[in-house]
Amino acid sequence: MDDGIDNPARGWGGFFLILLSLVVEGFDLQAANFAAPSILEHFGVTRTEIGPLLSASLVGVLIGAVLIGPLGDRIGRRTILITCCFTYGLISLAAAFATSITQLMALRFLIGVGLGAVLPNALALAGELAPRKYLARATALVGIGITFGGVLAGAVAASFLPTHGWPSLFIAGGLLPIAIAVLLWIGLPESPALRQRGGEAHRTSGVGAILAPEYRARTIVIWIVFALVLMVVYLLTGWIPLLVKDQGYSTATASWIATASHAGGVLGGVMASLLLVRRSWSVVALFAGMAAAALALITLRDWGIVGLSLLLVLVGLFSTGTQNGLNGSCGATYPAAMRASGLGWALGMGRIGSIAGPLVGSLAILLGLAAPRHFFILPVVPLLIACALAIWLARRTAALPPEPAGAPDPIPHGDTP
Secondary structure, rough: OOOHHHHHHHHHHEEEEEHHHHHHHHHHHHEEEEEEEHHHHOOOHHHHHHHHHHHHHHHHHHHHHHHHHHHHHHHOOOHHHHHHOOOOOOOOHHHHHOOOEEEEEHHHHHHHHHHHHHHEEEHHHHHHHHHHHHHHHHHHEEEEHHHHHHHHHHHHHHHHHHHHHHHHHHHHHHHHHHHHHHHHHHHOOOHHHHHHHHHHHHHHHHHHHHHHHHHHHHHHHHHHHHHHHHHHHHHHHHHHHHHHHHOOOHHHHHHHHHHHHHHHHHHHHHHHHHOOOOOOHHHHHHHHHHHHHHHHOOOOOOOHHHHHHHHHHHHHHHHHHHHHHHHHHHHOOOOHHHHHHHHHHHHHHHHHHHHHHHHHHHHHHOOOOHHHHHHHHHOOOHHHHHHHHHHHHHHHHHHOOOOOOOOOOOOOOOOOO
């Protein structure tokens, strides 16, 4: 049996490296959001013009997730992770020296392509390196890395933006993934399922497999839920720093308040991963409903900066918990042979929503909904729809049979992960 399967230390070490790679991904995903106020001043663009910049990387994420991400089922998840981390790190360094908003948008798009390919392969490989009965929890748990990366980006922004400007975020966002790529090359094992399948990988993966009759309805509904939830998450993360700054607070204060929301997201991700059981969508429904309730509460009155900050922590907790629950539940819905394809296409379709999120924010500002109590009513309806669809998925997948006994369970383990 392969070393990556027999050696538990290497398996759990690989799990930790995947977590780190997603921390860095979260940092780079949020870098432009935290840098937005500084970029506005530097390039002299308006708030309505910043929406396309915030969406540029998300368009790239969509392309990377659906075109490059599924290649992990064929050529190996390790290869995709190392190559993409190194490449988007180099591009992020170049973005720090952009001389126009157009250049910065183009480079953020290319960064997004790499980010989009990393996430489905990281989640799929994490699920394979963990004991099989903890697949959904393991996938959701490493997803917390993205949220923690957002917290890290906020802390760096609050500390360095006032003195070093927006390029400092992109320099950090370039050096970190390059360093992670080296660590992945040294210590990350390849997918045990891929090694066992060999040539069969080409025949059992891809969009055709996840749209086969037995998966089609589930797959389409999963795509819709991902799109709705990611639209809400990126609407909020893209506009919270600017909305708070527009209330008269400094860039540093706005960054710290947005960071508090991300910190709530870390807690929500942990909660979701602990609550998840195999193929459970009920946690997604619960967290989506609670996120909608917290957002509706914001709209009831003017809470002041302290009250708004506390409510945003709750919003971050439940919205990120919903997103992490999605990752875990989706990964457990598909067998290992098509897991990167299933996650890649779900995340890719979700990016349609994430692209729309910042643009919806721009439209809301144009319509005069800049006050927090008006702005935060926008995400309530999509969250309620996502909640209803997740309930349908919970009922539809409750009786799914387990994976065959021969499916890999790569790491010797006890009763806990």
